[in-house]
Amino acid sequence: MMKKTLRHLELFAGIGGFRRAIDLYCKDNNLISECVGFSEIDKYATITYKSNYDTSNEVEIGDIKEFTSSIININSLPDFDLLSGGFPCQAFSMMGEQKGFEDKRGNLFYNIIDILLIKKPKYVLLENVRNIKTHDKGRTYKEIIRSLEVDAGYYVTSDVFNTSDFGLPQTRRRVFFFAVRKDLIDNPVNLDSEVVKDSTIHLNGSTSLKKYKNVLDNLLEKSVDEKYYLSERIKPTILSNGSKNFKSKSEINQLIARPLTATMVKMHRACQDNYYSDEFLNHPNPSKYLEKDIPKDEEAKHRIRKLTPLEALRLQGFDEDFCLNASKAGVSNHQLYKQAGNAVSVNTVYSILHYLFNKNLIKL
Missing domain, CATH: 3.90.120.10 (DNA Methylase, subunit A, domain 2)
Structure with a gap:
């Protein structure tokens, strides 16, 4: 039986947290992971990315704002099933000035919409800081949902996920958005962090993920420089x-x-x-x-x-190999x-993918 392929595009890739999760999930579930391209503007993150992934046949988008300014560029992207990315959070972070969409960095979100309008992938999985839900009295969050649903034509669901619930001992709460193209389903889906957590508890030890009970569980070194x-x-x-x-x-x-x-x-x-x-x-x-x-x-x-x-x-x-390669x-x-x-937590994305595939919310 021929293996099915999950073709994906990773935007604002950083060091490839989404990609690593997709690769591991596909490896564990007899699927082929094929990244068609990635965007990242930080040259050092790009070095780390390319030292850990084979990007030789992929579109290196670089500056997404410049890339999406040309419809020809967007059309030249190979077709793909899933668009993923942790779009810039500086404009929404509790540590920043919270200018939201008034900040040019916040406007990079619309470059995602530019790609969705032309390439129309089946699915979208995005990540951002928890504060995005309350920023500007909720208007920023509503604009993200509106853009994805009304402008791009997707049903959208979201929830806050804590990294510590998925085998990584770090308190890190982030909002994940999952969107499905409206012609593929009749009703909106629901992404609930507690349900995802419960659905992945039994996976302990049966995946390629690194999992730790706490920082003393073979995570921290006893002897360092x-x-x-x-x-x-x-x-x-x-x-x-x-x-x-x-x-x-x-x-x-x-x-x-x-x-x-x-x-x-x-x-x-x-x-x-x-x-x-x-x-x-x-x-x-x-x-x-x-x-x-x-x-x-x-x-x-x-x-x-x-x-x-x-x-x-x-x-x-x-x-360790990932760190060593970089x-x-x-x-x-x-x-x-x-x-x-700046990275997205690999285990959290893997757990979300596991839930979405198991519930047939992602179909290849």
Whole structure:
């Protein structure tokens, strides 16, 4: 029996979180994964991407705004079943100025619509920050739905998914949108994060995914290079609960990591980023260790380190080979941290795909 092929286009690809999930899902389910093209404007992310995927027969879109300015370019794309992408979140992020569609970066969303109007793939799977649902009193979210449904002709459903529910110990809540071309179904579908979570619990150990119960489950290394340890000078700042204008409880040694950020290389306080002590990592009973109420001045005497780039990538579902390939291609640790912070979580996308295929919401 001939294998079926899932042809897909990855926009705003970053390091290929959607692609990695699609590849792994197809491998596990006797399907062929065929990426017809990808867009990414960051040159270092592109190096990481091309060092891990064979892109030789694919359309390298590059700057999507420039590419979609020509209808000829869009028409030249091979046909595909699924369009995926984590469209730029800077315009909607709680950390940003929240200008939404007034921000030119937010307008890149409409370049997705440009492609949908011409290529008309069956399915669309998009990701963005959770705050997009409430931005501008909900108007941004409504405009996204309206554009997909009214302008492009799709039924759309969405929900907030937490990475920690899918075998990656990181609290990371993101909105996923799934859209189906209206001529393929009679009624809108429903994408519910709890239902997806319940439908994938039994998959433990039966997929190609890397899964971890917490950061101590073969995710964090017991021994790392000295360069990852905090200096005596920086430790008080990292452990500080804040300043006069900013107060927040700083805690290290989180079993479920805080959300990775693209700026983690800058080393924020321990209320924003992830730091771990040797005392915790090497303790015979880490859970018992966490019950201690260690004073900050005592904690500052411990050897404390930040995540390594490999550990950050693991928290997003990528493996050691992926990190090694990027490093060999000349990508710096600085860029790897940024790429991990910007990435879509592989396990979350895989779980959504598993649910959609099993419910026949995606058919090839």
